[in-house]
Each structure stands twice: as structure tokens, then as C-alpha cells.
Amino acid sequence: MNDNGNDMLAYQEAAQTLRDGGLVAFPTETVYGLGADARSTEAVERIFRAKGRPSDNPLIVHIADRAQLSALAESISPLAEALMDRFWPGPLTLVLPAREGAVSPRVTAGLRTVAVRMPGHPAALRLIAAAGCPVAAPSANRSGRPSPTQAVHVLDDLGGSIDGILDGGPAGVGLESTVVEPLEGRIHVLRPGGITAEQLREVAEVVLHASLVSGDEQQPEAEPAYEGEAPAGSGTISTPPGAAIQPPLPASEGPKSPGMKYRHYAPRGQMMVAEPRAGHDAGAFTAAVQAALDTAKARGETTGILTYEEHASLYHADIVAVCGRLAEPETIAQGLYGALRRFDAEGATYILAETIPAKGIGFAVMNRLSKAAGHRKLEWS
Ligand code: TXA
Ligand code: MG
Secondary structure, eight states: OOOOOSHHHHHHHHHHHTTTOEEEEEEEEEEEEEEEEOHHHHHHHHHHHHHHHOTSSSOEESSGGGGGGHHHEEEEEEEHHHHHHHHHHHSSSEEEBBBSSOOOOOTTTTTTTTEEOOOOHHHHHHHHHHHTTTTEEOOSSOOSSSSSSOOOOHHHHHTTSSSOOOOOOOOSSSSHHHHHHHHHHHEEEEEEESSHHHHHHHTTEEEEHHHHHHOOOOOOOOOOTTTTTTTOOOEEEEOOOOOOOOOOOOOOOOOOOGGGGGGGOOOOOOEEOOOOOSSHHHHHHHHHHHHHHHHHHHHOOEEEEEOOOOGGGGGOEEEEEEEEETBBHHHHHHHHHHHHHHHHTOOOEEEEEEEEOSSTTHHHHHHOOOOOHTTTTTOOO
8 A cells, every 4th residue: 555645546546455354554644553443352452463562552532523532531631632632633641531432442451541642644534534534552662672663674573464554754753652641730740742841831840750761661671770760769850841851750650552552662681871971081982882782892782872873973882873863852753763773673782872861852761761771871981
């Protein structure tokens, strides 16, 4: 299936496939999704099988029209309405009280809430509207791989186990949607993504779970505490509108996204983030990163560096993955998953990734990078 301009047939065919219980991958403004009729347990089970996804990780339901919402959600608070008014269609997923029986119980994985989003990509909206049903769609990657930002990534991961792809070219944002739960007038961020905390804060107070910052992801294995890092806690950080992000504070448990407990993408090679330190000059940092790459190379590793256009000429490694421009962090979000896929494709065994400032979309970029690195950091002095 090809989204070449006015290819009605592609949409009709794709929509019919969804109505028939099939799986169709489609572009959204964040990443490619793997869609199925959210009302059909059989179809939804096929999604879990194709992805190799744990069955207790619920799916996002995609809609094309706010009129579809009342069938899915039991109630919609004024804050939820305000968020939809402001950010839909777009990269924001709202966790709302579920209306029983509206979608297959496999979609919500037994939770009493349902995650809903109206994507901001015309092809996605057109497909969902043509299908005439709520469309359950996780990212269209095999579980444990980076989300697909191009149709070819979907084919690499899922070719043969799905019924079709609507090709809409490269995804715009490059990272998944922000998942939030509006509760008692506050916006709880369960997963950072395409809508930034700064943008959300213009609507209401934002609560960021500390694990999004410090990397306490309830991993199966205990994780080391790193020098200079606050001990991993399960606290929350509450920031009133206009405030800057504060370091994690131990506090009560906030709502969580089941998906956050899984180890997400980790490259086959060992990966660490490399972070410049205040008080050290940039040259010392670059030299330390290059020395680490050289040492790894000398012991026979295939080395990779994830860096940005401004720094690309500073490093030598087997794979220099240039991922956007520091001056435009949106370009880094766009390029991130493609760069990570490249390390696997080219057999990197030792990877360093330069950090970027964790503000704006940089917060979501650093959340994904730290996870990919298993929260390991390069030690340097
Ligand atoms: O940008 C996106 O959100 C993409 C595109 C395709 O829309 N989709 C996506 O889906 O990233 P997926 O399945 O890869 O991630 C869905 C996340 C998971 O972390 C899941 O645990 C969480 O949303 N989630 C789904 N339903 C939830 C619920 N009822 N409560 C809390 N978290 C939920
Ligand atoms: Mg995913």
C-alpha cells in the first residue's frame, strides 16, 4: 500500500483490512503505528503476537474525531478537555477512565483506564476515519527494538507478520507521544514525548515521575547508583506552571504507565551516555570521549559514537552516527531511532552517546537515550 497523493484505493484497502480484523502499519506524526480494530480481541491479540509484546502492556486507542471519545471514556474532566483543545490532533495521549466494553479488554490490559490519542498526521486521520472504528496501535516495531520512523523500519521488524503498510515517508517528530493522566487538576506525565513539559505547563501544573529523570524504571535487575546521581527513588516532581524542572525528590507514588517497567530498546552493543560536566572545558570532554573510543577499539570492539552535526568532525569511530543539530533539538528527536538502528545494523559493540540538555524535546530524547544505555554513564575526569 502506498500513500502517494490521492491514492484512495490504498486507504480503502487499508481501512477494509482493519475492519476485517487485519493488521495495518501506518504513519503518525510521532512514529509508525501498528493498527488493529480496538474492539476485536482477535485482531488485538495479533498485534501482541506480531510484536512479541508482553500482554500486560496496554495499547493506545487512536481516533480521528472527538465524537468517538464518549464511547471510549466514562467521563472527561475539564482538564482533559483543555488538553485536547490545546494539543489534538497531535503527539499527546490522554489516560482516561475507561467505559466498560468499549474496546477489547486486551487493549487496556485489565486497567480501568484507557489511553486515547488523536494523531496529527493526515494519513493516520484519513485511515482511522475510513475504518470507522477506534484503532488500537502500538509503535510498529518488534518489542525491544527502537520505534520505526520510516516504513522500511516496519518492514525490517514486522515484514511477513502484518497485512500491509501505508507508507507516508519519514515520521515528523521521531519520538512517541507524551502520555499523560489528568488527575485532580494536575497533569501527571507517564511518558515524556512529542509534547514537552513546558507546553503542558501552560495548561496546568505538571507532575513528572522521578523515574523519568533518574532512571528508576523498576528494572528486573537492580541498577547501580552512579556517581553524582541522586539515589534512584520512586518520587514525583511537581512543577507549577512556569517553574523549571527540579531534581527528583522522594515523594509518594504517582500514576504509572505499565510500559515504563519494561526494558525498552537496548542496542546489541554496550552503550553509555557521555555527559559534559560543568567546570570542564569542552576540549577535555571531547578528548575523554575519544580516548574511551580508542581504548575500546584497541581491545577489538566495533565502536560507535552518537553525536550531532556541530560535533561530528570531533570524533573518530567505526560508526559516527550524526543525529540532528544541537541548535535544533527537534532534528535530534527525528534522527534518534534511525541512528540507534544503524548501530545494530553495522554491528557496533561499544557505543557512546553524547547527552543533550534535558529541556524541551531534549527531555524526551534523554529519557530514551538513558533507557537505551541502561542508564550507564561514561566515567571520565
Ligand atoms: O506516539 C505514540 O504514542 C505511538 C503512535 C503509534 O501513536 N504509539 C506508541 O504506543 O508509542 P506504544 O504501545 O509503543 O506505547 C504506549 C504506552 C505504553 O508505555 C503503555 O504502557 C502506555 O502507553 N499506556 C497505554 N494504555 C495505558 C493506560 N491505560 N494507562 C497508563 N499507560 C498506558
Ligand atoms: Mg512502543
